[in-house]
Amino acid sequence: MHFLITYDVETTTTEGQRRLTKVAKCCKNYGQRVQNSVFECLLTEKDLITLRSALSSIINKETDSIRIYRLGNYYKTKIEQIGKETSFDIEGTLII
């Protein structure tokens, strides 16, 4: 299942910058960054549970915000890009 994860982390403190880096690292394990604070991830329900709890443990719930959008399985037709392309086809063949 395809998910979109967007986040806002309050970064006026070094602690906040550290949280921001951790959130991005955490999301990178499950998908690709398509914009500064936007990740597209292919997740099983088990992955979702793991990722959700990891993100919850990282952020400061008073100042930071994470939103998880369930895009479903047929997501490619649901996404439109204008301007600078920043993502590759997460299910496409990887040519090395």
Next chain:
Amino acid sequence: MHFLITYDVETTTTEGQRRLTKVAKCCKNYGQRVQNSVFECLLTEKDLITLRSALSSIINKETDSIRIYRLGNYYKTKIEQIGKETSFDIEGTLII
């Protein structure tokens, strides 16, 4: 139909900051900001066409990126929030 609009605008120049402000203003006409560069909008297909062309005319396509996600009609069950709540129910009753 419910849409999610996420954007990255390159703001190292004053011109870039101006574009960022314009993009946000443009999205505000159609929906609500849920994170710094994330808007949730209820759009007809006509609105989508208008908004898409307005955003295309604002951004610098070399440096900036806009992604439009079609969430469908039954979006409430598709969104999960962790941490600081930043949005209200776009279709909920407005109490004045």
